Amino acid sequence: MIFPLLKGLIHPLKIPATFLIVMVNALVFIACIESFDRSQDKIEKILSNREMLFTQGLVFSQFIETHPQEYHNQLRDFAKKTLAGDWHSAHQMGGLAIRNSSFMKNALEFKVDGNEIAVSGWRKHFKEIVALQKEHPSYYLGLNYDHNSLVNWLSYQFTHSGFSHLFWNMLFLILLGGFVESEVGTAVFVATYLASGLAGALSFSLLSGISAIPLVGASASISGLVGFAIIERWNQKIDFFFWLLPMQNYFGLTKLPAWILLVIFCLPDVAGQLSSVSEFGSIAYSAHLGGAALGICAGLIYRFWPATPVKAG
Amino acid sequence: MVYEDLFSRRPDNKNSASEPHLLLEQIAAPVDRLAAFVGEMPVFVPLLSVLLAPFKHDISIAQFMGSQTQVALSVTEMLITSFVGFIAYQTLFVYFFGATPGKYFVGLRVVSVFAGKKPSFTMCLLRSLSIVFEFMLLGFPWLSAISHPQRRVLHDRLSDTYVKCLDRKKAVFAPLFVEKQLARNVQAPGWAFLLLAVAIFFNFVSSERRDLKLVKEYESVEQLCQPVTDAYQNWHSDIDPDPSRVAVALALYESQNIDDACLEKEAHFSLWRNQDKDLGYLALGLSLSNEDKKFSEYIDKVCKTDKGGEVCQFAMAVEAERSGVAVDLRLPASLEHGSGLSQMPEVHRDFIRLHIERQLHEHNQLSAALEVIEKSAATPNFADYLNLERLKIMWEMDRMLEARAAFQASRAHETGASRLQLSSWMCSAEVLSGCKNESKSACADFVADYDQLDNEPQSELVELNYIRAQKCVSAESLDYVNVGKKLFSDHAHDYLTALELVEDRKYGGARKLFKHIADQAESEEFQFQATADLVKLASTKIELDYFFEEFLSKDNLRAEPNFAFELFNKYLTLGDFDKVAAVGESLIKAFPYKTSLYTTLLKEAKKHKRVKFAQKIRLQFKKMMPLSTALESEKL
Numbered sequence: 001m002i003f004p005l006l007k008g009l010i011h012p013l014k015i016p017a018t019f020l021i022v023m024v025n026a027l028v029f030i031a032c033i034e035s036f037d038r039s040q041d042k043i044e045k046i047l048s049n050r051e052m053l054f055t056q057g058l059v060f061s062q063f064i065e066t067h068p069q070e071y072h073n074q075l076r077d078f079a080k081k082t083l084a085g086d087w088h089s090a091h092q093m094g095g096l097a098i099r100n101s102s103f104m105k106n107a108l109e110f111k112v113d114g115n116e117i118a119v120s121g122w123r124k125h126f127k128e129i130v131a132l133q134k135e136h137p138s139y140y141l142g143l144n145y146d147h148n149s150l151v152n153w154l155s156y157q158f159t160h161s162g163f164s165h166l167f168w169n170m171l172f173l174i175l176l177g178g179f180v181e182s183e184v185g186t187a188v189f190v191a192t193y194l195a196s197g198l199a200g201a202l203s204f205s206l207l208s209g210i211s212a213i214p215l216v217g218a219s220a221s222i223s224g225l226v227g228f229a230i231i232e233r234w235n236q237k238i239d240f241f242f243w244l245l246p247m248q249n250y251f252g253l254t255k256l257p258a259w260i261l262l263v264i265f266c267l268p269d270v271a272g273q274l275s276s277v278s279e280f281g282s283i284a285y286s287a288h289l290g291g292a293a294l295g296i297c298a299g300l301i302y303r304f305w306p307a308t309p310v311k312a313g
Numbered sequence: 314m315v316y317e318d319l320f321s322r323r324p325d326n327k328n329s330a331s332e333p334h335l336l337l338e339q340i341a342a343p344v345d346r347l348a349a350f351v352g353e354m355p356v357f358v359p360l361l362s363v364l365l366a367p368f369k370h371d372i373s374i375a376q377f378m379g380s381q382t383q384v385a386l387s388v389t390e391m392l393i394t395s396f397v398g399f400i401a402y403q404t405l406f407v408y409f410f411g412a413t414p415g416k417y418f419v420g421l422r423v424v425s426v427f428a429g430k431k432p433s434f435t436m437c438l439l440r441s442l443s444i445v446f447e448f449m450l451l452g453f454p455w456l457s458a459i460s461h462p463q464r465r466v467l468h469d470r471l472s473d474t475y476v477k478c479l480d481r482k483k484a485v486f487a488p489l490f491v492e493k494q495l496a497r498n499v500q501a502p503g504w505a506f507l508l509l510a511v512a513i514f515f516n517f518v519s520s521e522r523r524d525l526k527l528v529k530e531y532e533s534v535e536q537l538c539q540p541v542t543d544a545y546q547n548w549h550s551d552i553d554p555d556p557s558r559v560a561v562a563l564a565l566y567e568s569q570n571i572d573d574a575c576l577e578k579e580a581h582f583s584l585w586r587n588q589d590k591d592l593g594y595l596a597l598g599l600s601l602s603n604e605d606k607k608f609s610e611y612i613d614k615v616c617k618t619d620k621g622g623e624v625c626q627f628a629m630a631v632e633a634e635r636s637g638v639a640v641d642l643r644l645p646a647s648l649e650h651g652s653g654l655s656q657m658p659e660v661h662r663d664f665i666r667l668h669i670e671r672q673l674h675e676h677n678q679l680s681a682a683l684e685v686i687e688k689s690a691a692t693p694n695f696a697d698y699l700n701l702e703r704l705k706i707m708w709e710m711d712r713m714l715e716a717r718a719a720f721q722a723s724r725a726h727e728t729g730a731s732r733l734q735l736s737s738w739m740c741s742a743e744v745l746s747g748c749k750n751e752s753k754s755a756c757a758d759f760v761a762d763y764d765q766l767d768n769e770p771q772s773e774l775v776e777l778n779y780i781r782a783q784k785c786v787s788a789e790s791l792d793y794v795n796v797g798k799k800l801f802s803d804h805a806h807d808y809l810t811a812l813e814l815v816e817d818r819k820y821g822g823a824r825k826l827f828k829h830i831a832d833q834a835e836s837e838e839f840q841f842q843a844t845a846d847l848v849k850l851a852s853t854k855i856e857l858d859y860f861f862e863e864f865l866s867k868d869n870l871r872a873e874p875n876f877a878f879e880l881f882n883k884y885l886t887l888g889d890f891d892k893v894a895a896v897g898e899s900l901i902k903a904f905p906y907k908t909s910l911y912t913t914l915l916k917e918a919k920k921h922k923r924v925k926f927a928q929k930i931r932l933q934f935k936k937m938m939p940l941s942t943a944l945e946s947e948k949l
Contacts, residue, residue: 001355002352002355058581058585062585074374074378077378078377078378081378083585083586085537085578085581085582086379087578087581088379089379092377113585113587114584114585114587115581115584115585115593115594115597116614117594117610117611117614242352242418244348244351244352244419245347245348245351247344250344250348254418263355263356263359263360264355264359267359267360267362267363268359268362270363270366271359271362271363271365271366272362272366273366274363274366274367274370275362275365275366275367275368275369275370275373276370276373277370277373277374277377280373280377
């Protein structure tokens with residue numbers, strides 16, 4: 001295991017913007033947790049109804065058959081297979097339907113030709129889901145087909161889907177944000193952080209497509225900070241914590257060149273993006289990559305900007 | 314030592330610990346090499362995951378599409394790519410930098426034993442290939458790092474290299490005695506573990522292959538119900554050669570050839586393909602008949618779709634039957650006599666008639682059921698089923714001579730599985746009423762039919778009947794070995810063993826087997842038979858009363874009455890009139906045309922001076938058979 005410590009924990013007064021962002025994230029999380037849990041539980045309960053999911057899968061399959069131009073071949077084949085009587089696939093299609101923005105937008109107006117009793121039951125549940133999504137913080141603060149304004153491009157960066165999501169992001173933010181802010185100052189740090197988030201949203205919408213499942217979390221902005229730190233330090237050695245074996249001398253602190261972060265942080269995102277199927281994935285690798293790319297660009301600009309003071313070492 | 318180094322001189326026992334035979338400097342400690350291996354992961358894993366990403370992508374899609382073949386293919390490609398990737402990683406890093414990143418981090422270098430510097434490209438490649446080979450042996454060869462005099466693992470020796478430690482203080486010498494001892498002790502269990510792992514791996518591969526084969530079959534057949542597909546493809550009718558698929562499914566359902574789950578699949582198919590939606594709703598309603606609300610909802614929907622047509626009338630009749638309003642089946646009967654039915658497609662007529670016949674049979678309106686069967690005689694696709702139904706009804710009506718004649722007539726023109734079903738049922742019916750000459754003749758026919766379909770596994774019930782038939786046909790003791798050879802089902806084998814144990818008077822073992830069959834057999838009839846055998850073995854009244862409680866919870870006496878008759882006879886022997894009356898009344902309800910039941914009950918009532926009960930039985934008899942004089946001699 002290897003983990004970048006960079007400058008470790010820095011006094012909050014030296015990195016006010018980092019701690020302010022951490023606090024904003026924490027406050028948003030605390031303010032939303034109740035309504036998040038409530039709507040999430042209800043949505044999951046509805047989706048655990050096998051009959052509803054089955055009918056939704058069949059409706060979605062018909063929807064794909066009538067709007068083939070909007071879907072790629074694999075999904076079209078899958079819809080065909082479902083309608084040909086592969087009822088097992090219908091449940092899977094039902095799960096996919098809820099992630100598809102076009103379906104979520106038009107499903108209620110779509111004329112379904114099938115089991116009318118099941119369809120009327122499904123419509124009732126579907127309306128409930130749509131209503132619940134309206135009060136779900138991840139939906140109105142996150143970035144999705146229904147909430148795609150500039151406000152959402154910013155607000156998604158401060159919204160998290162659970163405690164562990166928030167905890168790990170904030171831990172990396174304190175380490176990386178603290179490092180960048182102490183190195184380049186508050187203004188550049190804040191600009192990089194927010195711009196990376198926007199770039200993450202842009203690359204997500206271009207590479208994965210804005211779906212019905214909201215994009216939330218500070219990961220894209222943090223990836224931007226990673227990219228910035230890599231370029232800013234590049235071949236200079238930074239502190240890492242390593243743990244190889246549970247024996248003395250095989251764990252501790254070491255100094256390694258900053259570009260190692262590229263291998264540790266950015267390569268897994270590239271792999272994730274190449275291996276994930278946008279319809280099934282739950283991690284927005286494309287957003288991470290967009291954020292990291294902006295961070296790298298910002299780092300290059302900062303590094304080679306004529307006014308940047310040359311650092312010793 | 315774990316592996317002998319064929320190129321090295323066997324070390325002198327006394328000096329081997331301190332005197333390596335090649336003068337290698339600063340040999341890396343095994344623990345450092347292990348740490349280097351762990352340290353490799355943060356670099357190697359991300360690089361490998363980029364390389365494997367396209368395969369992972371394919372696997373995700375294949376899994377979602379349910380194509381196990383594609384998954385297996387992508388996993389194999391992934392495995393091969395991993396090995397190629399690993400070989401490239403090891404070779405290039407060692408060739409260009411003298412160490413992989415993990416070794417670099419820990420301060421180790423790979424060095425040629427002869428030149429004392431970076432190894433050549435061939436040496437690096439050979440080294441990497443050897444590591445892959447060792448990996449396939451679950452890394453056991455790596456143990457020689459603690460036992461080899463120069464701490465050289467197999468891949469070091471094959472490539473004439475060794476791992477050097479840059480820090481002189483951390484370097485080690487030839488292994489100590491304790492280390493060698495440790496390696497030696499690990500060797501035997503290590504190989505045993507490896508063999509076990511290989512065995513498990515092959516078992517896994519073979520099971521995966523089996524699964525793959527199954528999956529291929531699954532992929533090749535239609536996902537719908539196979540019996541319906543078969544019946545639909547082999548449908549023969551001059552009037553209606555191209556029937557609706559869901560109507561065929563309904564007819565198969567009414568003739569008890571498919572179950573609820575199968576009908577439900579077909580109903581969904583019809584509804585979502587927008588074909589015969591009225592029948593689709595009807596089929597879905599029938600398949601969900603255990604859920605009252607849904608059943609009514611779908612049956613009502615039939616009429617909204619069919620707008621008062623014949624299918625709607627039928628659906629309403631089915632709903633009325635279910636709610637108990639029309640147990641006399643007036644509505645379906647009116648449909649049968651009305652003009653509507655004759656104008657319907659043939660397959661619609663089939664399932665409606667089959668339904669009516671089944672309902673009439675279930676409600677003991679046996680003559681009416683026979684009438685429906687006669688009217689349906691022209692139905693070619695269900696002739697076998699109707700022949701068997703005719704036989705069953707005649708038997709229940711005590712018209713045994715006619716039933717036997719009908720059996721012989723039907724058997725003469727039926728073949729294969731349907732003939733076996735017919736003779737199997739006839740033999741079991743005969744045997745259940747005692748193994749007499751007629752039974753022997755019917756069972757001999759059945760045995761002949763069964764033997765004709767040699768080596769074809771039959772249902773549990775047919776195999777049970779085969780045992781019953783052999784028991785009745787063989788005048789002396791049953792030939793357990795030869796009968797056993799003809800059986801495929803585990804429960805039939807258990808049953809045969811249990812009978813043998815009873816013959817040997819080993820009742821404990823027999824009871825256990827009967828109990829096992831009564832609990833586990835797939836066929837309900839088989840369960841009943843095993844329970845009947847348990848009743849036969851019961852020696853105390855307490856035991857019998859336990860079975861009496863079980864009897865009260867059963868409501869399918871007609872399917873297999875053996876259990877109830879056995880209980881009835883046991884209580885008769887014990888002289889427990891109350892229980893005899895309770896079981897007897899249930900039997901009369903199930904078999905209202907069995908005159909012998911009324912006679913026995915009347916005799917018992919007389920014996921125990923139960924006048925009211927006798928009157929009740931006599932009244933019931935008169936109601937069922939007003940013209941019969943069979944009970945005249947049984948004066949009260």
